Amino acid sequence: MEELDTPVLDNHLHLDPANGRGVDAAREFAHLGGTHLLVVNKPSWQLGVEAETGMDFRAVFDETLETVAAASEVLDGRAWPVLGVHPGLMTRLTDERGFSPAEARELMQAGLDVAADYVADGRALALKSGRPHYDVSDDAWEASNAVLKHALSLGADRGCAVQLHTEETADLTDVAAWASERGLDPSKVVKHYAGPKLDGPTPSVMSRKEWLREAAERGDPFLMETDFVDDPDRPGAVLGPKTVPRRVRWLRSEGYDDAVRVAHVETPESVYGIDTEATLSRGT
Numbered sequence: 001m002e003e004l005d006t007p008v009l010d011n012h013l014h015l016d017p018a019n020g021r022g023v024d025a026a027r028e029f030a031h032l033g034g035t036h037l038l039v040v041n042k043p044s045w046q047l048g049v050e051a052e053t054g055m056d057f058r059a060v061f062d063e064t065l066e067t068v069a070a071a072s073e074v075l076d077g078r079a080w081p082v083l084g085v086h087p088g089l090m091t092r093l094t095d096e097r098g099f100s101p102a103e104a105r106e107l108m109q110a111g112l113d114v115a116a117d118y119v120a121d122g123r124a125l126a127l128k129s130g131r132p133h134y135d136v137s138d139d140a141w142e143a144s145n146a147v148l149k150h151a152l153s154l155g156a157d158r159g160c161a162v163q164l165h166t167e168e169t170a171d172l173t174d175v176a177a178w179a180s181e182r183g184l185d186p187s188k189v190v191k192h193y194a195g196p197k198l199d200g201p202t203p204s205v206m207s208r209k210e211w212l213r214e215a216a217e218r219g220d221p222f223l224m225e226t227d228f229v230d231d232p233d234r235p236g237a238v239l240g241p242k243t244v245p246r247r248v249r250w251l252r253s254e255g256y257d258d259a260v261r262v263a264h265v266e267t268p269e270s271v272y273g274i275d276t277e278a279t280l281s282r283g284t
C-alpha cells in the first residue's frame with residue numbers, strides 16, 4: 001500500500017483486549033497507515049468494575065495503560081491514554097445502584113481526581129468527562145454539569161486537555177465559558193463524536209466523508225475520530241479502526257492536504273501538546 005507520509009491520528013477510540021480485538025485493531029489501523037491513537041478507557045461498568053470509591057477506577061485506568069503500551073508497540077508513532085469517568089455512570093448509579101445524584105457526583109468527581117493524578121505523573125495525556133446525551137432528571141443534569149465543571153478545573157490545574165462526551169449539538173459555548181472561568185483554554189476542551197461545525201470547544205469529528213469535507217472547507221482546527229468501541233456485541237455501532245487512515249487518503253485525493261495537516265499535526269500539538277511528527281519512527 002502506498003505510504004501516506006503523514007502522521008495519522010485517531011483522536012478517540014477504545015480497545016478491549018479481554019472481550020474485543022484489542023491490539024489487533026491497532027495493528028489493522030497501522031497497516032492502513034495509521035500512526036497515532038488516543039485510547040480512551042471503556043466505561044467502568046463494562047469492565048465489571050462497580051466503583052465504590054475514586055480509587056476503584058484505578059483498575060479501569062491501569063488496564064488502559066497496559067493496552068496503550070501494547071498498542072504503541074505496533075504503531076510507527078505511538079498511543080496515549082485518555083482517562084476519565086463516563087457520563088453515563090450518573091444514570092447507572094442513580095437508576096441501578098440507589099445513589100442520589102449528589103452521591104453519584106461525588107463518586108464520579110473522585111474518579112476524575114484519580115485520573116488527574118495519572119495525568120500529573122505523565123502516565124496519561126488527557127482527561128475524559130461529559131454529560132448525558134439523553135434526557136435525565138433536572139437533579140441528574142445539574143449533578144452531571146457539576147462533574148463536567150470539576151473535570152475542567154482539573155484540566156486547568158494539570159494543564160491538560162479534557163475530552164467531553166455530550167449531547168448532540170453544534171453549540172457548546174456554555175462549556176467553553178466554564179472552561180475559561182476556570183483557567184482552561186476552551187480550545188483544549190474537545191467534543192468527541194462531533195459534527196463538522198462547533199462553537200466553543202475543538203471538534204473531534206466523526207470520520208464521515210461529508211462531515212470531514214465540511215470541516216476541511218471551514219479550515220478551523222479539528223481532529224478526526226472513529227469512536228471504535230471494540231465490542232463484539234455491537235459490531236456496527238461505530239466506525240472501524242481502518243476508517244481514519246482511509247479518510248486521510250480520501251481527503252488527500254480531494255485536495256485537502258492542508259486539512260490533513262491541521263487534523264493530524266497542528267491541532268494535536270495545540271490541544272494536547274503532542275508532536276505527531278517527532279514521535280513518528282517510520283523509515284528510521
Ligand SMILES: [Zn+2]
Nearest residue numbers: 012014040227
Ligand atoms: Zn468513546
